Amino acid sequence: MSLVLTEDQESIRKMAREFVQRRMPTTHLRALRDGADALGYSPACWSELAGLGVAGMTFPEAVGGVGLGFAELGIVLEECGRTLAPTPIVSTVVLAGGAISLGGTDAQRARWLPGVCAGERVLALAHDEGTRHARHRVATRAEPVAGGFRITGEKSFVLDGHGADALVVAARVAGASADRAGIGLFIVPAGSPGLTVARTPLVDSRNAARVRLDGVVVPDDQVLGAPDGGAAVLDRVLDRGAIAVSAEMLGGALEAFERTVAYLKTRRQFGVLIGSFQALKHRAAQMFCEVELSRSIVLAALRALDDDGPDAALLAAAAKARTTDTFLRVAGEAIQMHGGIGVTDELDIGLFYKRARVAAMTLGDAAYQRDRYARLQGY
Amino acid sequence: MELLSGDDLEGFRAATRAWLEANCPAAMRTPARSADDDVWGGRAAVFPSDDARVWLERMGARGFTAPTWPREYGGAGLTAEQARVLDEELRSLGCRAALKSFGVWMLGPVLLQYGTEAQKLAFLPPTARGELRWCQGYSEPAAGSDLASLQTRAVLDGDAYVVDGQKVWTSHADKADWMFCLVRTDPAAPKHEGISFLLIDMRSPGVSTRPIRLISGASPFCEAFFDGVRVPAAQLVGRVNGGWAVAKALLEHERALISRMRDAAFGEDESLESIAKRYLGTVDGALADPVLRDRIAQASMDSLCNSLTLRRSAEGARSGRPPGAETSMFKLYGTELNKRRLELIVEIEGFRGVGVEGSEFSADELASTRAWLRSRANSIEGGSSEIQLNIIARRVLGLPE
Numbered sequence: 001m002s003l004v005l006t007e008d009q010e011s012i013r014k015m016a017r018e019f020v021q022r023r024m025p026t027t028h029l030r031a032l033r034d035g036a037d038a039l040g041y042s043p044a045c046w047s048e049l050a051g052l053g054v055a056g057m058t059f060p061e062a063v064g065g066v067g068l069g070f071a072e073l074g075i076v077l078e079e080c081g082r083t084l085a086p087t088p089i090v091s092t093v094v095l096a097g098g099a100i101s102l103g104g105t106d107a108q109r110a111r112w113l114p115g116v117c118a119g120e121r122v123l124a125l126a127h128d129e130g131t132r133h134a135r136h137r138v139a140t141r142a143e144p145v146a147g148g149f150r151i152t153g154e155k156s157f158v159l160d161g162h163g164a165d166a167l168v169v170a171a172r173v174a175g176a177s178a179d180r181a182g183i184g185l186f187i188v189p190a191g192s193p194g195l196t197v198a199r200t201p202l203v204d205s206r207n208a209a210r211v212r213l214d215g216v217v218v219p220d221d222q223v224l225g226a227p228d229g230g231a232a233v234l235d236r237v238l239d240r241g242a243i244a245v246s247a248e249m250l251g252g253a254l255e256a257f258e259r260t261v262a263y264l265k266t267r268r269q270f271g272v273l274i275g276s277f278q279a280l281k282h283r284a285a286q287m288f289c290e291v292e293l294s295r296s297i298v299l300a301a302l303r304a305l306d307d308d309g310p311d312a313a314l315l316a317a318a319a320k321a322r323t324t325d326t327f328l329r330v331a332g333e334a335i336q337m338h339g340g341i342g343v344t345d346e347l348d349i350g351l352f353y354k355r356a357r358v359a360a361m362t363l364g365d366a367a368y369q370r371d372r373y374a375r376l377q378g379y
Numbered sequence: 380m381e382l383l384s385g386d387d388l389e390g391f392r393a394a395t396r397a398w399l400e401a402n403c404p405a406a407m408r409t410p411a412r413s414a415d416d417d418v419w420g421g422r423a424a425v426f427p428s429d430d431a432r433v434w435l436e437r438m439g440a441r442g443f444t445a446p447t448w449p450r451e452y453g454g455a456g457l458t459a460e461q462a463r464v465l466d467e468e469l470r471s472l473g474c475r476a477a478l479k480s481f482g483v484w485m486l487g488p489v490l491l492q493y494g495t496e497a498q499k500l501a502f503l504p505p506t507a508r509g510e511l512r513w514c515q516g517y518s519e520p521a522a523g524s525d526l527a528s529l530q531t532r533a534v535l536d537g538d539a540y541v542v543d544g545q546k547v548w549t550s551h552a553d554k555a556d557w558m559f560c561l562v563r564t565d566p567a568a569p570k571h572e573g574i575s576f577l578l579i580d581m582r583s584p585g586v587s588t589r590p591i592r593l594i595s596g597a598s599p600f601c602e603a604f605f606d607g608v609r610v611p612a613a614q615l616v617g618r619v620n621g622g623w624a625v626a627k628a629l630l631e632h633e634r635a636l637i638s639r640m641r642d643a644a645f646g647e648d649e650s651l652e653s654i655a656k657r658y659l660g661t662v663d664g665a666l667a668d669p670v671l672r673d674r675i676a677q678a679s680m681d682s683l684c685n686s687l688t689l690r691r692s693a694e695g696a697r698s699g700r701p702p703g704a705e706t707s708m709f710k711l712y713g714t715e716l717n718k719r720r721l722e723l724i725v726e727i728e729g730f731r732g733v734g735v736e737g738s739e740f741s742a743d744e745l746a747s748t749r750a751w752l753r754s755r756a757n758s759i760e761g762g763s764s765e766i767q768l769n770i771i772a773r774r775v776l777g778l779p780e
C-alpha cells in the first residue's frame with residue numbers, strides 16, 4: 001500500500017484537525033488538569049468524536065463500526081497528538097476493544113463493541129505490573145473455580161483504567177512469570193467484587209490507574225478465547241497499541257517542532273532572529289529529518305496492520321523506537337530553543353515534553369523496542 | 380510524462396526480464412568482487428573481462444545505461460516507473476552495473492535540461508554508450524563548500540574561451556576524456572552571477588592532472604591544471620554567466636546519487652546482524668555483546684526508516700519531477716547512515732577490521748576496511764553534511780540567513 005495519503009484519508013485528516021483544534025486545543029488539557037478531572041479526558045468530547053466515526057473506525061459494521069482501518073485511525077491520533085488531546089482511543093479502541101474483537105466470541109463482541117463504537121463504553125487493558133513495560137511478565141494468577149476463574153494480583157499504570165466500564169485483565173493460568181504460554185485474558189466489569197481501581201496521576205495529566213484484583217471471580221463467558229492462550233491476542237494488540245501511540249507521538253513531535261521553528265523566526269537576540277544562528281539551525285534541520293523518518297515508519301506500520309502483514313510486529317517495534325527517540329529529542333530541544341520561557345507552565349512546550357516522556361514509556365520505550373526488534377530478527 | 384497502467388507495467392517487466400536473461404552474460408550476474416570490476420568506459424576504457432565489454436555494448440545499444448533519456452539521445456525513453464522496474468529486474472537477476480558514469484548520472488540530466496540540440500546530439504549518445512568518460516571540475520583549492528567563490532578564469536577570445544586556473548578533488552580526472560567545469564566568465568559580477576558551465580576536452584593542450592592519495596590507500600582523484608586552454612565557445616552550456624543554475628541542478632542529481640550509494644563491504648547482501656553473529660556469537664539466540672546488539676538494531680531500524688522515506692518521496696513525486704531540496708535530507712541521512720554502518724562493521728570485526736594486507740585478513744575484511752575509510756568522504760563530497768543542513772534550514776524550514 002502506498003505511503004502517500006489518499007483523498008479520502010486527506011479528508012479524514014481535515015475532519016480530525018478541525019474538530020481537535022476547535023474542541024480540544026491544549027487549553028482543553030489544561031482545564032482537565034487544573035480541575036483535577038477524575039477521568040483525564042472529556043466524555044462529552046469523546047462522544048462527539050465517536051459521533052464522527054472515530055471510536056468505531058477500525059471495527060466492522062456488524063458491531064456498529066465504520067469498517068475503515070488503522071491508516072485512518074492513525075491520522076486521527078496524529079491530529080490528537082498535535083494538541084495533546086486526551087482520548088480513550090488507545091485504551092478502549094485499540095487495546096481492550098481490539099482484544100475483544102480479536103479474541104472474543106460473537107456474544108462478547110455484541111455485548112461490548114457496539115458501546116465502544118458509540119463512545120458510550122470505555123475499556124482498559126490491565127496488563128503491566130512493574131514500573132516499565134514487559135510483554136509477558138504476568139504474575140497475576142487466575143485459578144480455575146466452578147464456572148470460571150478467580151483472579152488475584154495487581155496491575156500498574158493501566159491506561160484509562162480509572163473510570164473504565166470494564167477491564168480486560170491479563171492473568172496467568174499456568175507457567176511462570178515472563179512465560180509466553182499460560183496467559184489468559186479476562187473481561188472484568190467495573191464494580192466486580194474484589195476489584196479496586198485507584199488513579200495514579202502522571203505528569204502528562206492523563207488517566208493511569210493502579211488496579212488490585214483480590215479474588216475477583218470471572219465467569220467462563222467472560223474469558224477471551226482459550227484461558228491459557230491469551231498471548232496470541234495480547235501480542236497483536238500490544239503491537240497495535242505501540243503503533244497507535246507512535247502515531248500520536250508523531251503528531252506531538254510535529255507540533256512541538258513547528259512551534260519551535262516559528263519561534264526561531266520571531267525571537268530576536270543580538271539584533272538578529274535567533275533562527276539565523278547556525279548552532280540552532282543545524283539542530284532544527286536534524287530534527288526535521290527525524291520527524292520525516294518518523295512519519296515514514298508510522299505510515300508503514302499502520303499500513304502493515306491493515307494488510308495484516310507478517311512484518312507488523314517488526315514495524316511496530318521500529319515505529320515506537322523511532323517516534324520515541326524523535327519526540328523526546330524534539331520536545332527537549334523545543335524547551336532549549338525557547339530559552340527561559342520554555343520551562344514555564346504558561347508555555348505549552350512543557351506539556352509536550354511531559355507527554356513525550358510518558359508516551360515514551362507507554363508500551364515499551366526505545367531500548368525495549370530495540371531489544372524486541374533484534375529478537376524478532378533473530379539476533 | 381504518461382503513467383502506464385499496472386498491466387502495461389507488468390508487460391514491460393516481463394519483456395525486460397526476458398531481454399536481460401537473454402543478454403546479460405552469466406559472469407555479469409555474479410557480485411562484483413572489488414572496484415577493479417567496475418566499468419567506467421571512455422576512450423581508453425579498461426574492461427575486466429570480455430563479458431563486461433559485451434554487457435556494456437548490449438546495454439548501451441538498448442539504451443538501458445541511461446534508461447529515462449529519450450531514444451534520440453542514446454536512452455531508452457522509459458518513464459520513471461519503467462526505469463524503476465528495470466532497476467528491480469536488474470537487481471533481482473543480480474546483474475552488475477554495466478557502466479558507472481558521472482556523465483550519465485550527473486551531466487546527462489542537466490544537458491537534457493539546459494543543453495542546445497547540437498550539444499545533446501554530440502555528447503549524450505556516446506556518453507550513454509560508455510564511449511566518453513567525464514569528470515567534474517567544480518572544487519578549487521579556495522572554493523570547497525563555498526563553491527561559488529571559484530576563480531578558474533575563462534576569457535572569450537574569438538570563438539573560444541581561454542581557460543586558466545586549477546581544480547582539486549577532481550575524481551578520475553586522470554582517466555576522464557572530458558570535464559564539465561565551472562569557470563568564472565565575469566570577475567566583476569557578484570560571485571554567483573559570473574560563473575559559466577563549460578565542457579572541456581581533457582586532451583586539449585594546456586590541461587594536466589596530478590593524482591592525490593586518500594586515507595583508504597586509493598588515488599581516485601586529482602588536481603587538474605589549466606594553462607591557456609582553448610575551449611570552443613559552442614561548448615558552453617546554458618547562458619554565459621548563467622552557469623550557477625546549471626551547477627546547482629547538477630548538484631541535486633549528484634546528491635541524490637550519493638544518498639543511494641552504499642559502499643560495498645561484504646557485498647550488498649550481508650546484514651550487520653549476520654556479520655555480527657559470525658564475529659561475536661550468540662547467547663540464547665541474542666548477540667553476545669548487548670551494547671553492539673543495541674546499536675546494530677538502532678542502525679538497522681534507521682536504515683529501514685530511511686528506505687521508507689525514500690519510497691514515500693518517490694511515490695509522492697510520481698514520475699518525472701526533478702529532485703528538490705529533499706535530496707539534501709537524503710544526502711545527509713544516507714551518508715551518515717553509511718558511515719555508521721561501516722563503523723559498526725569495523726567494531727564488530729575488532730582488529731581484523733583494521734588490517735592493511737596479509738594472510739591474517741580475509742578479502743572481505745580488507746574490503747570492509749577500505750570501505751570504512753572511504754565512507755568518511757561520503758559526508759564531505761557533493762556538499763558536506765553541514766552544507767546539507769544549511770540547505771534544509773534555509774529552503775525547507777525557511778530560517779533566516
Ligand SMILES: Cc1cc2nc3c(=O)[nH]c(=O)nc-3n(C[C@H](O)[C@H](O)[C@H](O)COP(=O)(O)OP(=O)(O)OC[C@H]3O[C@@H](n4cnc5c(N)ncnc54)[C@H](O)[C@@H]3O)c2cc1C
Nearest residue numbers: 515516517518523524548549550756759760761762763765
Ligand atoms: C571522495 C571525494 C570526491 C570528490 N570528488 C570531486 C569531484 O569529482 N569534483 C569536484 O569538483 N569536487 C570533488 N570533491 C570535493 C568536494 O566537493 C569538496 O571536498 C566539498 O565540497 C567540501 O569542500 P572542502 O573540501 O574545501 O571543505 P571546506 O569547504 O573547507 O569545509 C571544511 C569544513 O567546514 C565546514 N563548512 C564549510 N562551510 C560551512 C558553512 N557555511 N557552514 C557550516 N560548516 C561549513 C564543512 O562542512 C567542513 O566540515 C570530492 C571530495 C571527496 C571527499
